[in-house]
Amino acid sequence: MLTLNNIEVIYDNIILVLKGVYLHVPEGRIVTLLGSNGAGKSTTLKAISGLLKSERGEVTRGSIEFQGSRIDRRDPSDIVKLGLAQVFEGRRGFEHLNARENLIAGAHTNRDWRQVRDDVDRVLTYFPRLGERISVQSGYLSGGEQQMLAIGRGLMSRPKLLMLDEPSLGLAPMLVEEIFGILKRLRDEESVTILLVEQNASLALSIADEGYVLENGKIVLQGRADELGENADIKEFYLGLSEAGARKSFRDVKHYRRRKRWLS
Amino acid sequence: MYYVELMLNGLLVGSLYSIVALGFVLIYKASEVINFAQGEFVMFAGYVIAFWILSLDFNIVVAAFLALVVMVLVGLLVEWAVLRHLIGRPVVAVIMATIGLASFLQGTAQLLFGVETRTVPLPIDDYPIFIGDLLLNRIELVAAVFAGLGFAAVGWFFVKSRYGIALRAIADDQQVSLAMGINVKTFFGIAWAIAGVVALVGGVFWGNASGVDTQLALIGLKVFPVVILGGLDSIIGALVAGLIIGLVESLAAGFLDPLVGGGTKDLTPYVLMILVLMFKPYGLFGEKIIERV
Secondary structure (H helix, E strand, O other): OEEEEEEEEEEEEEEEEEEEEEEEEOOOEEEEOOOOOOOHHHOOOOHHOOOHHHHHHEEEEEEEEEOOOOOOOOOHHHHHHHHHEOOOOOOOOOOOOOOHHHHHHOOOOOOOOHHHHHHHHHHHHHHHHHHHHHOHHHHHOOOHHHHHHHHHHHOOOOOEEEEEEEOOOOHHHHHHHHHHHHHHHHHHHHOOOOEEEOOHHHHHHOOOOOEEEEOOEEEEEEHHHHHHHHHHHHHHHHHEEEOOOOEHHHHHHHOOOOOOOHOO | OOOHHHHHHHHHHHHHHHHOOOOOHHHHHHHHOOOOOOOHHHHHHHHHHHHHHOOOOOHHHHHHHHHHHHHHHHHHHHHHOOHHOOOOOOOHHHHHHHHHHHHHHHHHHHHHHOOEOOOOOOOOOOEEEEEEEEEEEEHHHHHHHHHHHHHHHHHHHOOOHHHHHHHHHHHHHHHHHHOOOHHHHHHHHHHHHHHHHHHHHHHHHHHHHEEEEEHHHHHHHHHHHHHHHHHHOHHHHHHHHHHHHHHHHHHHHHHHHHHHOOHHHHHHHHHHHHHHHHHOOOOOOOOOOOOOO
16 A cells, blocks of 8 residues: 655755665555664654655655555645545644644545534544543643544544554553554554554554564564564564563673674 | 713724734734734735725725735735745744835835825715714724624634634644645735735725825834734734723823823833733733643
């Protein structure tokens, strides 16, 4: 459904952030993109949704295809109309708009007002808690509610592919579980394809079908989610488990660090 | 009785302050920029409508409609030629651009329409209305009605319509708005076009009261305490603050001037503004910055 062919992204004509990222998101699946801070995960998402231009970035090589057509030179609003929606890192609600207005703003590309109203109700069935606080200025919602609102807002454009940037950031574990449960339901019930960017690798791998690992602007590892979960390097560097699979104990921390196998 | 009359007349003049202040608020709401050329917009609108009526002998309705079209075009043109290229640049750069724009509009208006002062003639009797013993200026009454209509329309647009929601969304977060498929440039254009139209209401009635020449642009400065008092991004704030300032000015002129020998009318709005800012730094109705701790 979505394919990135070795894209290279340069900011300000000089800073090379992505050095050949390839990615394939098949229809109806959850694909996760893992990586540490500064690996280029958010940049990858912005390259897809066409927002690089607003940050003076540019896709200089490679191509991005969505359902067979190239989208890497198109305006963000065209890309939304094609059925791609992005949920930003850090929630980024429209603070001074209430929850309902946030949802309506998310449906900006939908001209059919009756459909928009139905969609608001549909989103509220997934996030009943938002229904209770629908006319509160979104800046005053709790962190979890804001994240739900951000996802709901993303759904309002009726996307075929939803991209989420660290939806677990700064949330209590129970809320994170709830939100990830909803993501799974969206895949199963609404057949929304999901591209999930996460730092919380074990969580992301637990609901994803496939995963990619991004490091220093390159894809260093890819595979089925369950296989990645078993990979020794992933366990060591992203899941915090020792080689035996048990939780790491600080008593026998080694004085040297394991060398990432993909670096050799 | 004298007291009530002062208050009523103050409110009527205040409604005209409000509508000019609304122009500032519109631009600030959409793009967080103070448009220092708003007074020049009013002046330009005055020139345009005076030109249609005096030089081409159009009747007032046709002239107003044509002026409306011109002001929409001016608004769009300004956005397209100047502001669009400054999206994402430091606010100071944008403010300087609007100051430059002010000079440009003054020059262009004089080049196109000449330098002599003219008055926008209105087909309204200037014989005052008497309500009991109260004496009211007929033209100011009509002006207040138009200002009220302007506020109702703009208020509805911002609060209820989808486009208003989109505009407010842009004010909160441009990048996310882009990702929602909102065309930020188009909406800035819309905001500037509306600001142009709003300036027309001011231009017609101020142009009638004090004549159209480059002095008319000073209304922008005159209205500035209103904008700050009400809160830079509040429509209702512009309305209320305009009325308050009109009221205070009128009362000051009536009661304080005889005591000190004049001049308090121009002073009081600023004193009031400073007082309010001490207690409410966002103005009476300004949006607070929401911070989560």
